[in-house]
Amino acid sequence: MEKYWNKAINFEQYLEETKSRFENPKTEEDREKKPYYELGIQRMERMLKVFRPSEEDLKTLEDKKFKGKILIISEGWCGDASQCVPVLDTFFKDKNEVRIFYRDADTSLIDQFLTNGARAIPKVLILDENFNVKNTWGPRPAYGLELFKKFKADPQNYPRETFYNDLQVYYAKNRGKDTVKEILELI
Numbered sequence: 001m002e003k004y005w006n007k008a009i010n011f012e013q014y015l016e017e018t019k020s021r022f023e024n025p026k027t028e029e030d031r032e033k034k035p036y037y038e039l040g041i042q043r044m045e046r047m048l049k050v051f052r053p054s055e056e057d058l059k060t061l062e063d064k065k066f067k068g069k070i071l072i073i074s075e076g077w078c079g080d081a082s083q084c085v086p087v088l089d090t091f092f093k094d095k096n097e098v099r100i101f102y103r104d105a106d107t108s109l110i111d112q113f114l115t116n117g118a119r120a121i122p123k124v125l126i127l128d129e130n131f132n133v134k135n136t137w138g139p140r141p142a143y144g145l146e147l148f149k150k151f152k153a154d155p156q157n158y159p160r161e162t163f164y165n166d167l168q169v170y171y172a173k174n175r176g177k178d179t180v181k182e183i184l185e186l187i
Helices: 004-006 011-023 028-032 034-050 055-064 080-093 140-155 159-175 177-186
Strands: 069-074 098-104 123-127 133-137
Touching: 004 069, 004 098, 011 034, 011 080, 011 098, 028 034, 034 080, 055 080, 055 177, 069 080, 080 098, 080 159, 080 177, 123 177, 133 177, 140 159, 140 177, 159 177
Parallel strands: 069 098
Antiparallel strands: 069 123, 123 133
């Protein structure tokens, strides 16, 4: 894990790279994902404005005496990541280091942490001080997973567009609270 950690970047670099990939796509894939990069930037910037850690959650983190690190496997175009990554960086800032590892730059990391056989992101790795994986989380909070299951079970009556809309409305209203609470339970 330490090898991946050393290749990972901080959130500020991640946001700047996402903006760069949107403004100056380097690959055909970047060009195809340009609208998703744009949405990702908007969502990340909105979460940075609206997310405020609760005193209760900060106290829980303090009480747990967590000395580890948070490594997030992500990509700037991912809708779930754009809602979760800024929240986790803000929450852990000045307490525990957070770094982001690009899923597609080296798939050997994500392939160790598949979700139902898929390279779903974001995937949060909770590491101890010695880079051992203590726990994992992702790719979205439990409520988002329930929406996804509903879509997968009956896409005819709960189409993809409705699922995506409901998921984004949930993220906007919840403002990262569930993400933080679920991560705190795993620490």
